[in-house]
Amino acid sequence: MELVYTNEHCTGCNKCVRTCPVLTANVATQEDHVSVDGDKCIACGACFDACPHEARDYYDDTERFFADLQAGKKISVIVAPAFLANYPKEYQKVLGYLKKKGVNHICSVSFGADITTWGYLKYITEHNFMGGISQPCPAVVTYVERYLPELIGRMVPIHSPMMCTAIYMKKYMNVTDEIAFLSPCIAKKLEITDPNCGGYVSYNVTFKKLMEAIGNDYASCAPYEDELEYGLGSIYPMPGGLRENVEHFLGKEQIVRQVEGEHEAYEYLKNYVKRIGQHKELPFMVDILNCGKGCLYGTATDPDRGTDDVMLTIARLRNDKLEKGTGKKKGLLGKKSVSSSPWADALTPEERLDNLMQAFAKLDLKDFMRSYSDRHVEIAEPDAQEKAALWAELKKDTPEERHRDCESCGYATCADMIKAMHNGVNIKDHCVHYVRSLAEEETQQLAEIREKEQQEQAVHQQRLTDVTVRFVSLSDNINELNTANEASAKEATDLALGIQDLSGLCDTLNDSVSTMSDFINVYKKSNEDISSIAGQTNLLSLNASIEAARAGELGRGFAVVAEEIRNLSDSTKALIAQNNEQAEAILPKISGSIDLITNLLGSIHAMTERVATIAANTEEISSQTTYVQELTGALREDVEKL
Numbered sequence: 001m002e003l004v005y006t007n008e009h010c011t012g013c014n015k016c017v018r019t020c021p022v023l024t025a026n027v028a029t030q031e032d033h034v035s036v037d038g039d040k041c042i043a044c045g046a047c048f049d050a051c052p053h054e055a056r057d058y059y060d061d062t063e064r065f066f067a068d069l070q071a072g073k074k075i076s077v078i079v080a081p082a083f084l085a086n087y088p089k090e091y092q093k094v095l096g097y098l099k100k101k102g103v104n105h106i107c108s109v110s111f112g113a114d115i116t117t118w119g120y121l122k123y124i125t126e127h128n129f130m131g132g133i134s135q136p137c138p139a140v141v142t143y144v145e146r147y148l149p150e151l152i153g154r155m156v157p158i159h160s161p162m163m164c165t166a167i168y169m170k171k172y173m174n175v176t177d178e179i180a181f182l183s184p185c186i187a188k189k190l191e192i193t194d195p196n197c198g199g200y201v202s203y204n205v206t207f208k209k210l211m212e213a214i215g216n217d218y219a220s221c222a223p224y225e226d227e228l229e230y231g232l233g234s235i236y237p238m239p240g241g242l243r244e245n246v247e248h249f250l251g252k253e254q255i256v257r258q259v260e261g262e263h264e265a266y267e268y269l270k271n272y273v274k275r276i277g278q279h280k281e282l283p284f285m286v287d288i289l290n291c292g293k294g295c296l297y298g299t300a301t302d303p304d305r306g307t308d309d310v311m312l313t314i315a316r317l318r319n320d321k322l323e324k325g326t327g328k329k330k331g332l333l334g335k336k337s338v339s340s341s342p343w344a345d346a347l348t349p350e351e352r353l354d355n356l357m358q359a360f361a362k363l364d365l366k367d368f369m370r371s372y373s374d375r376h377v378e379i380a381e382p383d384a385q386e387k388a389a390l391w392a393e394l395k396k397d398t399p400e401e402r403h404r405d406c407e408s409c410g411y412a413t414c415a416d417m418i419k420a421m422h423n424g425v426n427i428k429d430h431c432v433h434y435v436r437s438l439a440e441e442e443t444q445q446l447a448e449i450r451e452k453e454q455q456e457q458a459v460h461q462q463r464l465t466d467v468t469v470r471f472v473s474l475s476d477n478i479n480e481l482n483t484a485n486e487a488s489a490k491e492a493t494d495l496a497l498g499i500q501d502l503s504g505l506c507d508t509l510n511d512s513v514s515t516m517s518d519f520i521n522v523y524k525k526s527n528e529d530i531s532s533i534a535g536q537t538n539l540l541s542l543n544a545s546i547e548a549a550r551a552g553e554l555g556r557g558f559a560v561v562a563e564e565i566r567n568l569s570d571s572t573k574a575l576i577a578q579n580n581e582q583a584e585a586i587l588p589k590i591s592g593s594i595d596l597i598t599n600l601l602g603s604i605h606a607m608t609e610r611v612a613t614i615a616a617n618t619e620e621i622s623s624q625t626t627y628v629q630e631l632t633g634a635l636r637e638d639v640e641k642l
Contacts, residue, residue, distance in 0.1 A: 002038035003058055003189055004047070010034060010055035014430065016047035017410025021266035022147065024379055027425045028410065037425070040377055042142040043187035044290050045299030046262035058186045060300065061203040062213050065180050069102045075203070076105035076177040078165045079226055081113070082184040082237040082296045083207060085313045086305050092223035097214060099224050104177050105169065108226040112165025113233025114342075117245045118360045119158035119368045121353065124285070131282030132156040133272075134242050138191035139290035140265060141372070148269055149374040154276070156285075159370045160191065161236055165228075166200035171367055178202040182210065184237070184298030187290070196371050206300030231343040234317050237295035243287040249342070249356055250284075251349040257283040261292035382422040390418040394428055395437040408432040479629060500608060 012032035020026050025040040026047070036047075036056075047056045069075055077098055084091045095106050116136065123129060133154050135141050144151045159167065162181050169175040180203035181188060189204040191197055232248060235241040243256040259268045265288050275282065291298055296310050339347070342356035382390060396402045396414065405413045409430045411420060420426040428434050 002036070003043050003186065004036050004038070004041050004045075005057060005059070006033065006035050007055055007057050009053045011053055012430075013051075013053070014408070014410035015050040015052070016056065017426075018407055018412075019046040019050040019262065020044075020410075021046065021143065021262055023411070023416060023420055024377075024423050024425045026410070028420075028430055029425065029427050031429070040146070042139045042146065043190055043299070044139040044143075044262045045186055048299060049262075058206075058300070060183075060186070060189060060206045060209050061180070062205045062209040065203045065205050066101070066213065068178075072102070074177040075103055075180055076107070076169065076175050077103050077180050077182060077205075078107050078109050078112070078162065078169070078201075079182045080162070080184050080237065080295065081108060081110040081230075081234045081314070081317075082298060082301065082310075083182050084108075084234075084317070085237065085296050085310045086184070086207060086301055087211075088309070088313045090218065092225060093221050094211075094214070094218045095224040095226065096221035097218035100221055103180075105173070105175055106224065106226050107165055107169060107228045108230055108234075109161045109165045109181075110230035110234040110236070111228040112163070112168065113161035113236040113241075113245075114231050114356075115164040115168060115233075115360065115363065115368060116158055116161045116236075117233065117242070117249070118356055118363070119164065119365060120156055120242075120285075121246070121249055122357065122365055123156065123158060123369070129156070130284060131286075133269075133286045134288060136160045136236065136242065136295075137265075137288065137290045138185065138187040138194075140269075140288055141194075142187065142190050143266055144269065145372055145375045146377040147379075148273055149376045150273055151269060151276075152372045152374060154272075155372055157369050157371065159197070159368050161233060162188065162191070163197055163200060163370070164368050167198075167367055168363075170200055172363070180205050182207065184295050184301045186299040196373060207298075208300050208302050211302065231341075235314055237298075238314050239289065239292075239294040240287060241294065243285075246285060246287075247349075249349055249353040254284040257286045257288075259286065259288040260290075260294060262290060264292075265290055379419070380423050382418065386422060387418060390421055393421075394418065394431050394434045396433065401433060404433055406432060 010033045012028065012030075012034060014028065014034065016034055017026045017028055021044060022040055022042060025037055025042070026034050027037055028034045043058070065075070077095075079095070083094075087094060098106065113136075120132075120134070124132065131154060133140075133144075133151065133156065135155050135158070138160070141155070144155060158164075162183075166179045166181075169179065179201045181192070181201050183204050183206050185204075186206065192201045192204050232245050235244060238244075239260045240258045243258045246254060246256050259265050268286075268288065272282075272286070289295065296314060297303075340355055340358075341347075342352050342359050344352065344355075347355070391397070391402060394414075394417070396404075402414050409417045409420075409426065409432070411417045411426075414431075414433075417426065417431060421428065
């Protein structure tokens with residue numbers, strides 16, 4: 001049954017593990033979270049006191065109690081005496097509030113504590129039961145049944161005050177209602193559900209959750225008093241309350257060992273087992289409570305009320321009982337004189353004991369006796385081989401490392417830690433030594449990595465330096481290339497311009513040669529015309545010669561003229577023939593020159609285009625070179641920053 005649980009505030013600080021009397025009740029197998037194993041927890045509440053984060057909470061029956069009242073179920077209430085001590089001003093109005101809500105009977109458990117005292121003393125004296133362990137505390141009972149079952153035979157077989165009150169109401173008051181217990185204790189739920197407790201009580205309504213549930217609604221309610229007379233049972237919730245009751249009736253000659261506190265109680269029980277095994281003398285009785293301040297400050301009380309006022313209230317109640325020695329209410333004990341009262345301080349212990357036995361003579365001791373069950377919870381012990389493996393897992397290789405016992409994991413010893421690991425309730429990551437070992441290994445690895453990185457960084461730096469030098473050289477070369485490209489571009493441009501000029505001259509020459517060719521053609525035409533004229537002149541000279549011959553002596557002068565004309569015509573023809581021959585010879589050359597000039601012009605035009613392309617490419621190269629130079633400069637700066 002999960003009674004105590006971990007809420008969302010848990011940080012995994014292990015304080016609950018450290019304070020818990022049960023090795024395996026806290027399960028720390030998750031990071032930053034410690035859960036509760038309900039089958040192993042004894043609900044001692046030690047973790048509530050230890051946790052600074054308020055990460056532990058518990059279940060009780062307050063909500064179900066009020067729901068059942070609302071539904072009309074018949075319920076009577078028994079009230080722990082610690083309720084009066086914690087709420088002396090509110091006590092009666094809260095009871096009035098419960099009556100208003102439909103509660104039937106309200107009885108103080110102080111009366112049941114008187115029955116418990118009677119039952120203890122009667123059983124001890126009749127059975128000579130020495131060295132018994134009291135059992136009003138359900139956390140203690142649960143611990144014995146689960147973890148020290150060898151002490152079951154030492155537990156006094158009498159019910160707790162709560163159960164004695166409930167049994168009395170059921171068997172002697174004939175109350176048929178279900179019974180709710182107003183409780184200062186979380187662990188009372190374990191007693192209520194214990195098969196050995198007969199199901200007499202149905203609800204564990206804790207002080208804290210009750211007052212949270214009703215708020216200030218009780219303030220206007222009519223006061224109400226509990227219904228049964230009681231004696232020194234009201235001091236049971238005090239530390240040593242049972243011891244004081246026993247001494248009141250048996251005298252202080254009987255040694256009653258008083259033990260309180262989560263740590264002290266369970267360590268004492270372990271040592272008690274050893275003492276029995278060693279056959280050493282035992283105290284008359286052990287008055288043992290889980291809570292260090294008794295049930296007055298139980299696990300389900302409001303810690304803000306944990307002041308001296310609580311203890312003083314109970315002390316005044318005790319003194320009143322001892323001084324007056326009489327009850328104020330009608331009930332089983334009736335209204336008694338001092339001489340017949342079990343509580344009168346003026347009587348001897350023997351007289352008080354005799355009065356106690358007389359007061360409860362109508363009760364049957366068997367009705368208030370109980371048994372216990374061996375509910376042993378096995379906590380496995382690792383064997384030698386398993387221990388060795390666990391030590392190795394924790395990296396604890398030497399005796400010194402295995403006895404660091406720093407308690408950081410929550411356990412008192414390293415041996416307890418490996419035992420917890422063996423039982424599956426903790427993990428190696430919660431061992432500080434293990435984590436530190438890992439950290440040291442990682443530190444060493446990091447140092448080695450750092451050293452390697454530094455070496456690689458030196459090599460890298462050298463490489464960067466080399467790259468930087470190369471980039472500088474590249475940048476310088478690019479600068480030079482850029483300059484050369486600019487000069488080449490200028491020269492290519494000038495060359496293109498020169499070629500363009502040459503092309504123009506070639507065009508002019510081509511025009512001149514064409515003109516000369518045309519002139520020669522005209523010249524040849526003129527020669528043809530002259531040749532024709534010369535032919536005609538020659539014909540004329542021939543005709544003149546004929547006519548001169550006919551004229552005889554008279555035509556002699558004309559014959560001379562005709563001869564001269566013929567000579568001139570022949571000379572002209574000869575010259576023209578020579579000129580034609582020369583013109584025919586030069587024309588193919590002029591034609592070839594024209595063809596050559598035409599080809600030259602084509603080549604010049606093609607060269608001009610290529611030079612223009614080269615100039616354009618050079619300009620593009622110059623532009624790209626400038627960009628690369630800028631990029632190289634930026635890269636150089638970035639590299640120098642590394």
